[in-house]
Amino acid sequence: MILYHGSNIVVKSPxxxxPNRGIDFGKGFYTTTNREQAAAFAxxxxxxxxxxPLVSVYQFDEALAYKQLKLLSFDGVSDTWFDFVLNCRRGNEPTEAVDCVYGAVANDDVYLTIQLYETGVLSIEQAKEQLKVKKLFNQLVFKTAESLKYLIYTDRLEVDHAAS
Incomplete structure (x- = not known):
């Protein structure tokens, strides 16, 4: 599998x-299979x-890695995904030991929906319903040093400053 990481530097050794604030899946090294998503983040x-703006490119042997690592995987917008993201964004990252977390990205639109839920404007059912109609990209977050051993840097891509 090819993975991408957007930044303002090349990251050969992840x-x-x-983080200094609550983000989707808490601490880790964030990647995606979507090149444009990585470019937008850069x-x-x-x-x-x-x-x-630069995108670092990696090769990841998921079949081998997933035999050795503990993976937490979310399929779309589920109650479990919503609760996990909400807790991580509040700075209450679950302490369950996992090596990688895979799931949808809670982009800025999603974050607004979460804020509306947290302030009581939306019920949890309304928030999840809104999230289901959003186009959500994926992210694979490496959470342990052991998991990073399976991520091999292969290339870097320069990104135009303006969105294409």
Whole structure:
């Protein structure tokens, strides 16, 4: 499987990063199978921090890795996914030991829906219904040093500053 990571630097040797705010799946190294999603994230990083938008490319042997690693996988927008993202974004990352987490990205539209739920504007059923109609891309988050051993850097891609 080919995976992408968007940033303002090339990341040849990924590391587990503890974010300074609550994000979808908590601490880890975030990747996606969607090249354009990684490019869009690289542009966001550059807008905040400067630099050149870049996408690092990796090879990941999922068949081998998943035999050795503990994977938490979410299929679309489910109650479990919603609760997990909500807890991580609140800074309450579940302590269950997993090596990788796979699931949908809670993009800015999704985050707004979550905020509306948290403030009581939407019920949990309404929030999940809204999320089901959003086009959600995927993310595979590497959460342990052991999991990073299966991620092999292969290339870097330069990204236009403007969205295509």
């Amino acid at each position: 590391k587990i990063v503890t 542009r966001k990083v550059v807008a905040r921090k400067g630099g050149q």
